[in-house]
Amino acid sequence: MAGMVIIGAGHAAGQVAASLRQEKYAGPITIIGDELHPPYQRPPLSKQYLAGEQELNRVYLRPEKFYADKNITLKLGVTATAIDCDTKQVRLNHGETLEYDKLILSTGSRPRILNIEGSDLKGIHYLRTIADVDAIRAEMTKGKNLVIVGGGYVGLEVASVGVTQGLTVHVLEMEERILQRVTTPQMSEFYHNLHTGRGVNIHTNTGVSGFSGDGQVQKVICGETEFTADLVIVGIGIIPNIELAQEAGLECNNGIVVDAHCRTSNPDIYAAGDCTNHYNPILDRRLRLESVPNAMEQARVCAANMLGGDKKYSSMPWFWSDQYELKLQMVGFSADGDEQVVRGSMADNQFAVFYLKDGKVVSADAVNSPREFMVCKQLIGKKVDPAVLIDPETDLKTLIS
Numbered sequence: 001m002a003g004m005v006i007i008g009a010g011h012a013a014g015q016v017a018a019s020l021r022q023e024k025y026a027g028p029i030t031i032i033g034d035e036l037h038p039p040y041q042r043p044p045l046s047k048q049y050l051a052g053e054q055e056l057n058r059v060y061l062r063p064e065k066f067y068a069d070k071n072i073t074l075k076l077g078v079t080a081t082a083i084d085c086d087t088k089q090v091r092l093n094h095g096e097t098l099e100y101d102k103l104i105l106s107t108g109s110r111p112r113i114l115n116i117e118g119s120d121l122k123g124i125h126y127l128r129t130i131a132d133v134d135a136i137r138a139e140m141t142k143g144k145n146l147v148i149v150g151g152g153y154v155g156l157e158v159a160s161v162g163v164t165q166g167l168t169v170h171v172l173e174m175e176e177r178i179l180q181r182v183t184t185p186q187m188s189e190f191y192h193n194l195h196t197g198r199g200v201n202i203h204t205n206t207g208v209s210g211f212s213g214d215g216q217v218q219k220v221i222c223g224e225t226e227f228t229a230d231l232v233i234v235g236i237g238i239i240p241n242i243e244l245a246q247e248a249g250l251e252c253n254n255g256i257v258v259d260a261h262c263r264t265s266n267p268d269i270y271a272a273g274d275c276t277n278h279y280n281p282i283l284d285r286r287l288r289l290e291s292v293p294n295a296m297e298q299a300r301v302c303a304a305n306m307l308g309g310d311k312k313y314s315s316m317p318w319f320w321s322d323q324y325e326l327k328l329q330m331v332g333f334s335a336d337g338d339e340q341v342v343r344g345s346m347a348d349n350q351f352a353v354f355y356l357k358d359g360k361v362v363s364a365d366a367v368n369s370p371r372e373f374m375v376c377k378q379l380i381g382k383k384v385d386p387a388v389l390i391d392p393e394t395d396l397k398t399l400i401s
Contacts, residue, residue, distance in 0.1 A: 009033025332363030
């Protein structure tokens, strides 16, 4: 019996395998992962695990014993090199060939590489895997100069860990403001002030032109300006891993294209997670999301449909970011709004920004405001008076019905 084969070992892969067993599938399940770890969570890598606050076994999605108990085969430290859709086989880098009844691609993504002068020097890191973080932690000691290239969420999470641990931290962002591609000017300003208030040095409109050092990075060059660096972390975005799918002849366009059932252009191959380009019926457009909730929900949809179900993906995108003692929770996309209102106090680091379009709630950013966040998830698409949203006397739960 060929069974179910899962390529990738991230959130989606671990959830697909678990969901298949929950759906009473008794056949073979094989997870292929190029790292030596079982499926694990990525968000803690730039937060609690980097800070040394979370042990490795707590980063894993499930204990290793789970896979043995559920008769799920882990092929770790192994790479899938080719898919033959005609014979329904996956070829691995060490020569082994696996047959499949259904195949799921949860190949995830990889960091965008900065290929400039000196980019091969030691001490320049990317943050995507456990091994990456272990290497960074070994160099991240008090008093060192840490330069972060890129002012996105991962870069700012690393900055918060670094400055808290006593490093001198510089964040270099080529755009006019940090978080420019993902949030509003108001939220960018809030996080800019938060970080500079904690001692982080933020430089916007600053592009990196090269690195210098004698074998080890010592300087980050930005035109005529140089920054002293003992270590550098580059966070300039990620690229979906679609090459395997492309070579197999599957439709790809900014990700592996899937339908409402998370099925690719081949009826026996499904995909979930960062690598997918999927249609979101709530937003009425196609998306490629770098989001844990998206990966987990798509995984559940895949598992049901691989077993003959008719489950469709329909979830509102949401995300989170931990910086210092602040938890930011986001639902929807602020760019979809044409009006915004603030509930709570930005000065007190406890507030929610609601975004509306044509009077309807389309998104929210909630900082240390979990109740507002949970309510907003249920208010999406509903027409609400902005004055009611702002009024602290209003019980937002009354707006849901």
